[in-house]
Amino acid sequence: MKQLQNKIVLVTGGTSGIGRLVAIELARQGALVVVWDISEKALAALEQEAKEMHISIQGMLCDVSDREAVYRQSREIKERWGPVSVLVNNAGVVSGSTFLETSDEKIEKTMAVNTMAHFWTLKAVLPDMIARNEGHIVTIASAAGIIGVTGLADYSASKFAAFGLHEAIRMELRRLKKNIQTTVVCPFFIDTGMFAGVRTRFPLLLPILKSEYAAQRIVQAIKRGKKRLIMPRFVYSVYLLRLLPVSWFDGLADFFGVNHAMDHFKGRS
C-alpha cells in the first residue's frame, strides 16, 4: 500500500468534481497536494477549505492547455516544494453536441485539455520520476475512451487518445524497468455536473456514479497501485462485445442506450 505522507501530488482541474474530492482525500492521507485550475476564486476557496480541515492543498493558476504555462508552473512546484511524486491528469471539458454541431474551437479545446495537456504534464514530471526511480501517473480517461458515443465525438476521441498515450507510456516505463506506477481510470457518467442531463437506460447495470464513490475508488486504486480502474464493472463488457461483428456491437450499444445517453445533455450551466 502506497504511503502518501509528505509526497508531492499534482492534481489538474482540482477545484471541482472528482479532482477536488481526490485532492482532498490525498491531502487527508498526508500528501502535499498542488491543485491546478483556471479559476483564481475557486483555487482560493479550496485553499481556505483545506486550511479549515488542517490539510495541505496549494492552489496554482494553470491552464493545462497552455504548454508553456504547464512547464512554467511545473518548475515552480519543483522549486517551492520538490519533485512531483504523483501526477493526476484530471482536468477535462466536454462539448456535448453531435459532431457537425460542434464548433472547430470547441473541438480544439477538448483535444487541448483532455489530451494534449497530458503530453505536457508528463513531459514536465516524468524526467524527475525516472531519475528518482519513484512516481505514479494517473490518467482520468473515461468509459467514452473505450467506446465511441453519439454526441461525444470530440470527447471520445480525446479520451481514446489519453488512454493510448497512457498505455504507451506504461510500456515505455516497463522497458525502462523503473519503479513508476500507472493507473488509468475509465468511469461511466458521474454526478459531478459535467454531464448533467444524461440518462442511462439500465441503471442497475450502468448507474450514474456518485462522485464521492468514484473519488474514493480512484484514491484506493492509487494507493493499491491498481493499473486500470473501470467503473461500473459492466463497462468491461465492451472488451467482450468487440469480439463480435461490428454491426452486432453497434446494435448492442444501441440496446444498452449508449447512443441515446446524451440526448438530454445539459452539462454545466
Ligand SMILES: NC(=O)c1ccc[n+]([C@@H]2O[C@H](COP(=O)([O-])OP(=O)(O)OC[C@H]3O[C@@H](n4cnc5c(N)ncnc54)[C@H](OP(=O)(O)O)[C@@H]3O)[C@@H](O)[C@H]2O)c1
Ligand atoms: N463527470 C463524468 O461523468 C465523467 C465521466 C468520465 C470521466 N470524467 C472525467 O473526469 C475528469 C473530472 O471531471 P468532473 O466530472 O470532475 O468535471 P468537473 O467538475 O467539470 O471538473 C473538471 C475540472 O477541470 C477544470 N478545467 C477545465 N479546463 C481546464 C484547463 N484548461 N486547465 C485547468 N483546469 C481546467 C475545470 O475548471 P472550471 O470548473 O473552472 O472550468 C474543473 O475544475 C475529467 O477528465 C472528465 O472528463 C468525468
